[in-house]
Amino acid sequence: MATRYLDDQGINPIFAGRALTLPSTCDEQREQPRRATVPPIIGEIIANLGLRYRPSGKADLEAHAEALVLLAEDCADMPPPLLDSAARRWARESKFMPKASELREAALAVQADAVRGSDVGTEQLRAHCDKLNAMSWVRQSRRPFIISQRQADDKIIRFVDRAA
Structure with missing residues (x-):
């Protein structure tokens, strides 16, 4: 025999005296979404x-x-x-x-x-490095270095470009 959980009006006695209304999903006073504060x-x-x-x-x-x-x-x-x-x-x-x-x-x-506009120093450094790379730094094919200056003790101070 099945146990009956409802009373004569078809209501479960546990919920007797309580309103059987569901909470409303469309409130009249909806909360506005918060907006970001703008300076x-x-x-x-x-x-x-x-x-x-x-x-x-x-x-x-x-x-x-x-x-x-x-x-x-x-x-x-x-x-x-x-x-x-x-x-x-x-x-x-x-x-x-x-x-x-x-x-x-x-x-x-x-x-x-x-x-x-602020990388002028970098451009100057790059131009200087390109100039140094264009200079003769090693002896190639029996041609001597092109030397622009010598000191008294025969020490080489600066090399110049072969094309110059």
């Missing part, structure tokens, strides 16, 4: 960029404002001077509003240009 200087840079690419319609203004907020959140971790330079370069070179990835690529290009 004010980043917000100002993105706002200036947004003013350069202003949409025409009113409905587009709201979408444009939301896109600017998202762009500022995506670029919040970039150094402000680098972001400003990248935004200015983008405004000069493109007629469309950038995405965050495009602004990051522009910032990398700005950074590479800044570094490229």
Whole structure:
């Protein structure tokens, strides 16, 4: 004989007096997702960029404002001077509003240009090494070194290029 767990109304006595409602999955007061904090200087840079690419319609203004907020959140971790330079370069070179990835690529290009101008010492060293490599340092095929200077004790100070 099977044991019956339900009472006469078809309710399990363990749950008698309790409401059998499930928790609602659509609350009226949903919690808004937390947005990343954007430094004010980043917000100002993105706002200036947004003013350069202003949409025409009113409905587009709201979408444009939301896109600017998202762009500022995506670029919040970039150094402000680098972001400003990248935004200015983008405004000069493109007629469309950038995405965050495009602004990051522009910032990398700005950074590479800044570094490229500062390696003058490396270029001078490379030119000096090329000059040294072009000089005759060993005796080849019975031809003596070409010597530019000698000291009194017959010590060789400097070699010069054979072509010179």
